[in-house]
Amino acid sequence: MTIAPPDFLRLAGHRLRWELLTLLADGDRPVRELTALAGQPQNLVSYHLAQLRSGGLVRSRRSSADGRDTFYALDLHRCGELLTGTGAALHAGLRLTPPAPPVPPQGTRVLFLCTGNSARSQLAEAMARAGGLDAFSAGSHPKPLHPNTSRIMRERGLDPSGHEPKSLDVFRAEPFDLVVTLCDKVREVCPEFEGGPPPVHWSIPDPAIDGSDAAFAACAEELAVRTGFLLARLAA
Known part of the structure; x- marks a missing residue:
């Protein structure tokens, strides 16, 4: 029996898509910035962004400053849900547990x-x-x-x-x-x-x-x- 890998692995496992996810983890960015940072053609970046968006990992929103721009944002909450499901799909013991409440350094x-x-x-x-x-x-x-x-x-x-x-x-x-x-x-x-x-x-x-x-x-x-x-x- 062939078992397909979870969607998160399929989406995030591609090298360029993983790079785009990593860049968006730092904050929302327009395509032109992602293209420059990734060093890839805009049509290729846009294609993989569309894949990530259709998979629910990335959201897009038209810029309120310049309507020609669209900002892409990483849906961290959805990524967390998919990661939890990915671990559990392989073995019940790999189900992620919620982390302890974060405590940032004092004075940040x-x-x-x-x-x-x-x-x-x-x-x-x-x-x-x-x-x-x-x-x-x-x-x-x-x-x-x-x-x-x-x-x-x-x-x-x-x-x-x-x-x-x-x-x-x-x-x-x-x-x-x-x-x-x-x-x-x-x-x-x-x-x-x-x-x-x-x-x-x-x-x-x-x-x-x-x-x-x-x-x-x-x-x-x-x-x-x-x-x-x-x-x-x-x-x-």
Whole structure:
């Protein structure tokens, strides 16, 4: 009897697809960047991205800064599910167990940036602080905190007090271990922060544009997943 290997092995086992997954593990990227980093023709990169997307390992989202660009993001949660199933498919004793809650090094400083600093970056800051990071947030064009931002924080057991919009200029001279841009527009104008690594990008729609409870709930859920994986990365 022939038994087909699990989908994760089929998808991730290809050398170029594995390289693309590894590049996307660092943050969301457009095809042109993936093409340059992989050193492969764009049509080949696009083909393998389509394979990864159809397999549920990668998501795509049109850029809100330049509609000609599409950002690709690694679905880490889905990858974790497929990896668990892959081990169990070979032997019951290889089923992965959930890791212990990550504990990042004390004093790790992370800055979250978006355009308005009214929703996405504020939520990310609150979640990262709850996870033990020295987290901050700012915007390129700060706007008043959206009422749904405070509501979502309270619903998730986070403290909204002290969350005020700030300009990214406030932090230009400060050192950070990591800078995360949450907005395609602010990614284009993000300044260099001395001594730190290049910014990581998470392409997340602004829930304040829609303003609905559903938009904020979806944003908060995506940020919770991404922040959880960020904590694990920094803890490692």
